[in-house]
Structures are given as structure tokens and as C-alpha cells.
Amino acid sequence: MNANISTHPPIPGRWWILLFTSLVLFGNYYVYDSIGPVADLLESQLGFSDSQIGSLNGIYSLPNIIMVLIGGLLVDKFGPARVTLYTSFLCLIGAALTAIQPYWVMAAGRLIFGLGAETMIVAVTASLGQWFKGSNIALAMGLNLSMARLGSWAADVSPTFARSLYDQGWQAPLILAAIFASTMVVFAWAYLICDRKKPAEMAAVESEKMNWSDVLSFDRSYWYLLVLCVLFYSAILPFRSTFAIKYFQHAHDLSREAAGQMNSWVFFAAIFASPLFGLIADKLGYRTVLLSLGAFFLPLSFLILGTTDWHLGWTTVLIGISYSLVPAVLWPGVCYLVEEKRLGTAYGLMTMLQNVGLTIANFAAGGLNDWGKASADNPAGYIPMLWFFGLLSSCAFIFVVLLHMREKGPNGHGLA
16 A cells, blocks of 8 residues: 555545535536537538537647646645636636537637636546545545536436427537536535635645656656556547447437437446445455456447447447446546645646547547548448547557556555
């Protein structure tokens, strides 16, 4: 076990912190995943290409190539609570603009939303690392992730529970997303109020100065975990959040409602499985083994999608396990590798490079679909996209193996 993980008594009020930060992330993830369900409407009503649709999520990640690292430094300097509140306002502005034509205004809205959303995630993750340090950290982050997945699931099934809005066209569902964004401001404010009661030693940690040389001193295991994070999310999020529903409609002849529900099972499973896997990691350990299992299922699922005509339920189960297991172990793992006072920077750097991957992957996948002329009349045009995601996820698995080997050796930190 690493010295970075202490065993001090649980901090009073931490479960309220978990509740409010989780509700903030519900709105965050709903807005992020609101593009996928309207993808076919953007195509049919506004004439958007797959490259343009992909860019609406790609441009979300673009500013975070730099911004989340700056945001991580701000979290270390000013504290997660204030950063969460400020970024919630950015998210609201961005979500509102996304519901307005023309394309460049929508793209600007997604960019502004991205500026706030990713830094907010860094702040929330660092906050849980502080409040739950040494006690149920993986369970807390698993519960936090489960609420985020609930937001993603709600966005996916919104064509069912908000069918009347979708019948009106592309704009009404995006206005609904902006309404969810407004709840982020409310719960971020509640979080700030609770955070003001934090123990003095936590406030002292937040005020310490960050030196850039500390980033270079991060352990090799951290860098393996970082590369895993980038590759894993670059494979799963552009597929599930941007193109999966449209792909299910065209390649498997599902209606928008049925495709959204099929896609939603990945997130629905994560609502319950993420905290369960987090609890298992807290109680039993073997974190790199759990990561290896979850990372293996993702390339396997893309292999099945690209080479067989099996029922989508099989790959949905595999991706659901992977998406529940890997994040539930990956994010708490940083707390074993980095000092508490550097968590904001460590998570910021990880999220920064994650967004580099997401930006490239969204644009690349959209470009591959356009190149292959993917459509309902040509479902085979989606095959290059599936192989692209399969390659990324296979590389992610390789870095899990490298992490496991490192952690099993004399320089391990208790992750194996």
C-alpha cells in the first residue's frame, strides 16, 4: 500500500458532498450525451454530415487539450468546490447555445460546455479523493460514476420518455438538455455550502503551491494508467455517445427509440455495477486484474460487431461490463500513485490527454464513416469505424498489462 493512502477516520459530512457532486455530474453527462439521440434528426432536418455530427462532440474536447490542466491547477489552488460552481455556469451557457442554429453557434455552445464540463469532472474527482481519502474511495467514486451513468442513460432513453419533444424536431430535445444543465448550478451551489465546513487540514492542503517539476516526478505507473485512460475513453465514448445509435439504426434496422434503449443498457448497467466493482476493489484489491478484465472486453466487443451478425445484446453486455469496471478502478487508482495535494493536477493532466484522444477519435470516426459512405443503404460503410475503435481498445489492454507488471514488481503501489 502506498503512503499516499492514509487511514485517518472518515470525515463528517462527506456523504452529502458525494450526493451533491453526483447530482452535478448527472446533469453534466446528460448534456454531453444529448447529441447521439438527435444525430439522425440533425442529418435529416439540418443536412449535417457525420463529420459535422462527430465534430459536435469532438469540439467539446478540443479546448480541454489545454484547459483541464489549467483547471487542475486551479483546483489545487482554489479548491474543488469553487471551481465546480464556476464551471457549472459555463456548462449552462454552452448547453443553451447548442440548441440554437446555425451550426457554428451550436459548435460554439459545445465548445463552451466542454470548457466547463471537463474541468468540473476534474474538480469533482479531486474532491472525492480528498473527502474519502483512505476510506471507501473506490466505492465513493463508483457511486459518483453511477449517477453520471444515470445521466447518460437518461439521455439515451430520452427519445422514449420525451417522445413528444423529439416529434417536434431536433431543437426541443436540446432545450431539455439545457434545462438539465441548469440543475448543475443549483447542486454545485449546495456542494459549495457543505464544503465550507471542511476540516482545517483539508483547506491547508488546497493552498499549497504547485511546481511543474512535480508532474515529471509522477511514477511510471501513473503514466501507464494515463495512457490506458486516453485509449479506453477514445474508443468507447465516441462510439457510444456519438455514433452508436445511428449505427444501430442503419446497420441493425432499429428504430430511434429501440436503438437508444439498446445503447442505454451500457449506462444503465453502470449505474449499479460501478459502485459494486468499486466496493470489490476496496475490499479485495487486485485492481490491475480487474482493469485487465474490463479492458479485454472492449476490443472483443468491437471484433464481434465488425465480423459477426450476433444479436446486439451480446456486445452490449460486454461493453457494459467494461464501461462499469474500468472507470470504477481507474480513477481511484490515481490516489494510490499521487500525493493528495497534487490530485487536481494529476487528474487534470489525465483528463487533458483524454480530451486529445476524444477530439481525434470523434473527428476520425466521423471521417471514416463519410469515407465509407456509411448509411442505411450501405451499413458496411461503418466497418472501418469499428476496426478503428477495436485498434484503440486493443492498445488500451496492452497498457493494462504493462501496469500490472509494474505493480507486481518492487516499485508497486498496492494496485496489483
